[in-house]
Amino acid sequence: MSEQLEKTYLWDPVVRVLHWALVIAFFTAFGLGKFGPDQMTLHFYAGYAVAVIVVLRVIWGFVGFTTARFANFVKGPGKVMAYARTLPSSKPSRSYGHNPVGAIFVVGVLIVLAMQVTSGLLADPEDYVNVGPLAQYVSSDVTRKALSYHEPLSFLLLLMVIGHIGAIFWYKKRKGENLVTPMVTGYAQLPPRETPAE
Amino acid sequence: MRKLILSTVIAATAATTAATGAFAQSPSDVAKARRAFFTLVGFEMSTLGGIAQGKIDYDAELASQSAGDLLSLASLHTADYFAPGTSNEDLPGETRAKADIWDDMEGVQEKSMAFYQAVVELNDVAGTGLDALRPAVGKVGGTCKACHDDYRAADF
Numbered sequence: 544m545s546e547q548l549e550k551t552y553l554w555d556p557v558v559r560v561l562h563w564a565l566v567i568a569f570f571t572a573f574g575l576g577k578f579g580p581d582q583m584t585l586h587f588y589a590g591y592a593v594a595v596i597v598v599l600r601v602i603w604g605f606v607g608f609t610t611a612r613f614a615n616f617v618k619g620p621g622k623v624m625a626y627a628r629t630l631p632s633s634k635p636s637r638s639y640g641h642n643p644v645g646a647i648f649v650v651g652v653l654i655v656l657a658m659q660v661t662s663g664l665l666a667d668p669e670d671y672v673n674v675g676p677l678a679q680y681v682s683s684d685v686t687r688k689a690l691s692y693h694e695p696l697s698f699l700l701l702l703m704v705i706g707h708i709g710a711i712f713w714y715k716k717r718k719g720e721n722l723v724t725p726m727v728t729g730y731a732q733l734p735p736r737e738t739p740a741e
Numbered sequence: 742m743r744k745l746i747l748s749t750v751i752a753a754t755a756a757t758t759a760a761t762g763a764f765a766q767s768p769s770d771v772a773k774a775r776r777a778f779f780t781l782v783g784f785e786m787s788t789l790g791g792i793a794q795g796k797i798d799y800d801a802e803l804a805s806q807s808a809g810d811l812l813s814l815a816s817l818h819t820a821d822y823f824a825p826g827t828s829n830e831d832l833p834g835e836t837r838a839k840a841d842i843w844d845d846m847e848g849v850q851e852k853s854m855a856f857y858q859a860v861v862e863l864n865d866v867a868g869t870g871l872d873a874l875r876p877a878v879g880k881v882g883g884t885c886k887a888c889h890d891d892y893r894a895a896d897f
Contacts, residue, residue, distance in 0.1 A: 669885065690896065
């Protein structure tokens with residue numbers, strides 16, 4: 544292995560803080576929703592935190608640092624398939640930022656989180672204490688629909704989180720790449736980048 | 742004269758229908774009565790929840806009346822509203838009551854007792870001020886949720 548690697552600035556502080564804030568807010572909301580008290584005030588606060596994080600991340604996806612921008616990491620089906628074929632290999636990916644397959648997860652999880660936040664804001668469980676703040680503005684058909692989506696979506700999000708962590712393990716064990724440290728420190732060991740990203 | 746006969750016939754028919762209805766409640770009737778019961782519970786809770794959340798100004802008389810009515814409702818014999826054969830599997834679109842209710846009557850009774858006790862507590866404090874009312878309403882709402890989580894489908 545004579546691969547030339549150098550310390551590369553990969554994730555800006557906004558991306559990192561939002562990522563770990565989301566980890567905390569999501570698990571707090573999930574845990575309180577499933578196992579928390581019947582008066583769900585804290586679940587609501589955790590949900591609002593998730594909403595703020597998602598909104599900020601989407602904005603940052605347009606105005607943020609290079610690796611944070613959707614335009615720089617969302618790729619077409621051709622590149623996605625090409626990258627997907629390299630996944631089983633033990634060859635390190637050395638991706639500068641989100642890879643084309645990871646990009647699908649990033650966009651997907653943001654969409655599902657937005658749906659989850661929306662369904663929570665609109666849900667009315669008819670207990671007169673845990674009513675979504677926007678439920679009063681829509682019909683009872685909508686509040687029931689929202690309620691019926693809120694729990695299945697939480698399960699889908701949990702599956703996505705498990706898939707995300709599974710991918711990190713795969714990169715570590717199979718490809719020998721540590722994806723966690725860069726999300727903490729901001730720096731990764733990557734090949735020199737003479738030309739800026741296309 | 743003909744008019745009188747006609748109206749007598751209609752009255753008699755109506756009386757017969759009402760009488761038959763009273764003696765042989767169809768599953769749909771049971772589900773309707775159950776939902777009507779919970780509509781009334783929700784009506785009182787909506788007022789109390791509104792007061793607790795500051796959307797309605799606290800008024801001791803209004804709060805006491807709503808809590809008293811809620812206690813009256815919670816004191817009804819509700820077993821007949823939960824006659825077997827009236828779950829959302831038996832009556833799709835008519836009720837959200839899950840079949841789990843009839844598989845776990847003990848759990849349902851436990852939760853409805855928690856509701857009743859929370860309503861008793863609420864009724865004790867409803868007229869004594871907003872600070873006392875708010876946690877008591879929250880507690881009742883929590884018992885609503887506890888039951889909804891396990892025994893009521895989110896949608897029809």
